[in-house]
Amino acid sequence: MSASTELKAESAERADTLARVRVVLVETSHPGNVGSAARAMKTMGLHDLVIVAPRLAAPHEDAQAIALASGATDVLATTRIVPTLADALNDIHFAVGFTARKRELTHAHVSLREAAGMAITELETSSDVRAALGTQTSARVALVFGNEAMCLSNDDVDRCQLLASVPANPVYSSLNLAQTVQVACYEMMMAANAFAVAPDAPRKLATAGDIEALMQHLERAAIAAQFLDPQSPKRFSTRMRRLFTRARMEPEEVAILRGLLAAFENSAKDR
Amino acid sequence: MSASTELKAESAERADTLARVRVVLVETSHPGNVGSAARAMKTMGLHDLVIVAPRLAAPHEDAQAIALASGATDVLATTRIVPTLADALNDIHFAVGFTARKRELTHAHVSLREAAGMAITELETSSDVRAALGTQTSARVALVFGNEAMCLSNDDVDRCQLLASVPANPVYSSLNLAQTVQVACYEMMMAANAFAVAPDAPRKLATAGDIEALMQHLERAAIAAQFLDPQSPKRFSTRMRRLFTRARMEPEEVAILRGLLAAFENSAKDR
Numbered sequence: 001m002s003a004s005t006e007l008k009a010e011s012a013e014r015a016d017t018l019a020r021v022r023v024v025l026v027e028t029s030h031p032g033n034v035g036s037a038a039r040a041m042k043t044m045g046l047h048d049l050v051i052v053a054p055r056l057a058a059p060h061e062d063a064q065a066i067a068l069a070s071g072a073t074d075v076l077a078t079t080r081i082v083p084t085l086a087d088a089l090n091d092i093h094f095a096v097g098f099t100a101r102k103r104e105l106t107h108a109h110v111s112l113r114e115a116a117g118m119a120i121t122e123l124e125t126s127s128d129v130r131a132a133l134g135t136q137t138s139a140r141v142a143l144v145f146g147n148e149a150m151c152l153s154n155d156d157v158d159r160c161q162l163l164a165s166v167p168a169n170p171v172y173s174s175l176n177l178a179q180t181v182q183v184a185c186y187e188m189m190m191a192a193n194a195f196a197v198a199p200d201a202p203r204k205l206a207t208a209g210d211i212e213a214l215m216q217h218l219e220r221a222a223i224a225a226q227f228l229d230p231q232s233p234k235r236f237s238t239r240m241r242r243l244f245t246r247a248r249m250e251p252e253e254v255a256i257l258r259g260l261l262a263a264f265e266n267s268a269k270d271r
Numbered sequence: 272m273s274a275s276t277e278l279k280a281e282s283a284e285r286a287d288t289l290a291r292v293r294v295v296l297v298e299t300s301h302p303g304n305v306g307s308a309a310r311a312m313k314t315m316g317l318h319d320l321v322i323v324a325p326r327l328a329a330p331h332e333d334a335q336a337i338a339l340a341s342g343a344t345d346v347l348a349t350t351r352i353v354p355t356l357a358d359a360l361n362d363i364h365f366a367v368g369f370t371a372r373k374r375e376l377t378h379a380h381v382s383l384r385e386a387a388g389m390a391i392t393e394l395e396t397s398s399d400v401r402a403a404l405g406t407q408t409s410a411r412v413a414l415v416f417g418n419e420a421m422c423l424s425n426d427d428v429d430r431c432q433l434l435a436s437v438p439a440n441p442v443y444s445s446l447n448l449a450q451t452v453q454v455a456c457y458e459m460m461m462a463a464n465a466f467a468v469a470p471d472a473p474r475k476l477a478t479a480g481d482i483e484a485l486m487q488h489l490e491r492a493a494i495a496a497q498f499l500d501p502q503s504p505k506r507f508s509t510r511m512r513r514l515f516t517r518a519r520m521e522p523e524e525v526a527i528l529r530g531l532l533a534a535f536e537n538s539a540k541d542r
Contacts, residue, residue, distance in 0.1 A: 036450075043439045043446050071443055111468040113461065166457070167466040168314045172342055175314050179307075179453045182446070186437070186454050190384065195438040197382040 017123045017192045018045040020140045023181060024088045024095075026052045026156060027147040031059040035068030035076070036178030042072035044185035045194050049079040050088045050142075057081070085156050088142065094122045095142040097152050097160035098180060100173055107163045115164035116187035119143075123192075143184055148177050206249045214254050215241055221261045224268060288394045288463045289316040291411045294452060295359045295366075297323045297427060298418040302330040306339030306347070307449035313343035315456035316465050320350040321359045328352070356427050359413065365393045366413040368423050368431035369451060371444060378434045386435035387458035390414075394463075414455055419448050477520040485525050486512055492532045495539060 023041055028034055028051055038049060038060070051059065059065055060079040069076050082088050089095050096115050097107075110118070119141045144160055146152040157163065166175055166183055175183070189195060206214075219237060222228035228236055294312055299305055299322055309320060309331075322330065330336055331350040340347050353359050360366050367386050368378075381389070390412045415431055417423040428434065437446055437454055446454070460466060477485075490508060493499035499507055 036447075039445070039447065040450060042443045043450075045440045070447070071445055109468070109471050165468045167460065167468050169316045169466060172313045174310070174342055175453070176307075176310065176341070179311060179314075179450070182450045182453055183457050186457075189438065195440060197380070197436045197438050 017120065018188065018194055019047065020123055020138060021046050021188055022048040022050055022092065022140065022142040024050045024052060024142050024144045026085055026144065026152060027054065028059060029055045029148050031056060031062035031065040032068050033177045034059045035065035037181040038069040038072040038075035040178060040182035040185050042075050044189040046185050047075055049075055051079060051081050052085050052088050053083055054081060085159055089159055091140055092142040093139040094119060095144055095160040096162045096164050097144045097157050098184065099152055099163055099165060107157060109163040112164050112166045112184060112187050115162055116191040118162065120191040145177060145181060204250055206251050206254045210251060210254045211244050214244060214258060217258050217261050221265050224265060288391065289459065289465055290318065291394055291409060292317050292459055293319040293321055293363065293411065293413040295321050295323060295413050295415045297356060297415065297423060298325065299330060300326045300419050302327060302333035302336040303339050304419065304448045305330045306336035308452040309340040309343040309346035311449060311453035311456050313346050315460040317456050318346055320346055322350060322352050323356050323359050324354055325352060356430055360430055362411055363413040364410040365390060366415055366431040367433045367435050368415045368428050369455065370423055370434055370436060378428060380434040383435050383437045383455060383458050386433055387462040389433065391462040416448060416452060475521055477522050477525045481522060481525045482515050485515060485529060488529050488532050492536050495536060
């Protein structure tokens with residue numbers, strides 16, 4: 001298998017990992033939040049949205065939801081509405097409930113980043129096991145969000161394996177629902193290592209020799225302009241060399257500076 | 272210094288770190304996005320918002336901005352409007368420009384998480400140096416966001432030390448402005464390690480002895496009900512012991528199960 005084929009297979013595996021993550025919104029009130037959630041999900045590679053007992057019968061078909069979903073209307077088109085959280089979690093193996101406040105409960109309660117790591121481990125371990133056993137069983141994970149007041153009932157919480165919170169300012173921890181979904185989907189994508197920022201195109205850099213030639217030109221011009229005493233060039237040369245070296249200069253920048261120095265030298269000769 | 276005093280000093284130092292992070296919105300069109308950005312900032316401990324050449328003269332005083340800022344109107348109250356990015360960055364040492372698309376430029380271009388780490392390093396190194404030198408100089412960092420089309424001009428980009436992108440779905444990478452600000456502020460807060468999720472209250476757990484007593488009770492009841500053959504208890508006992516051990520049972524749960532077993536035993540006697 002070539003490196004590029006391997007990379008594609010790896011990337012497909014990661015897309016498959018995120019495809020097995022469901023976002024569940026419980027008793028959502030505002031269709032706008034459903035649209036924003038769909039957009040947030042799709043940007044991070046998630047597509048499976050289920051809404052439990054919403055206030056409006058079909059918030060995902062509302063004009064405001066469609067407007068805020070922007071290019072993610074395909075997520076709304078496959079969104080399911082179910083009457084209870086039990087229905088939403090029916091085929092789910094590991095559910096993470098999001099709660100803003102600390103509860104005195106028998107659930108493990110971790111930060112979002114820890115929860116995302118644990119959820120992706122569930123998904124990837126299961127993929128490995130599936131491959132080893134040659135079976136089709138694959139784990140499914142749900143991220144469960146309460147309504148706009150960010151409340152999950154105790155009964156909802158008891159259906160989750162794990163509780164998670166987004167760390168936030170203790171004097172104002174009020175992320176709205178769409179923002180919480182965005183940050184949660186972002187951390188799932190990061191934990192799955194699904195989408196990298198493309199590496200920088202290799203930048204053309206000046207060589208040490210180019211910098212050396214620039215320094216000699218600079219010193220020569222500075223001496224000619226009686227700015228630099230050739231008997232004690234130490235501090236000026238040291239600082240300039242350090243600056244040019246640190247800046248990782250490009251050949252074109254070296255050429256521009258040398259052109260400027262040449263112009264200074266010429267205009268001095270003309271006087 | 273006591274551990275708790277030390278913890279408070281450390282937490283104040285971290286709050287100070289985030290206080291030196293400015294969010295700059297360039298040519299923002301929608302007041303709603305200004306309000307959402309203020310809310311996103313405050314939840315993550317940031318307060319310094321500057322808007323460059325907005326379409327409306329004072330978008331931070333608009334009713335929609337105030338509504339979406341929710342409890343973060345104090346951020347809007349101190350928001351400054353300036354005519355150019357140069358003004359916004361005047362007292363800034365390290366500016367990170369956010370861009371959705373990859374540019375062919377001489378700037379380093381990294382993922383959001385890397386950028387947040389580098390920005391916090393700038394801030395914290397400077398604090399250390401300041402403490403060592405006994406001076407008041409402290410670095411300031413800016414996060415610079417383009418308008419709703421997520422575009423920074425080349426001229427804007429040239430005023431930043433670093434470019435950053437939020438990794439996203441290559442087929443739909445369209446985070447909106449408020450969502451981008453939320454995720455960026457979240458990563459700054461995480462890099463500064465500013466707000467921890469409170470550790471779990473210690474849960475009362477059953478001891479190995481409690482589990483052992485439950486197992487003996489269960490086996491006795493299972494034998495009495497002729498479910499378990501005392502000659503070959505192996506598999507049943509093994510699986511049940513493994514389940515109870517893995518579940519990290521609480522004393523109350525052990526007591527409930529033993530109560531249930533006792534009820535089964537009694538109802539069998541009554542027959």
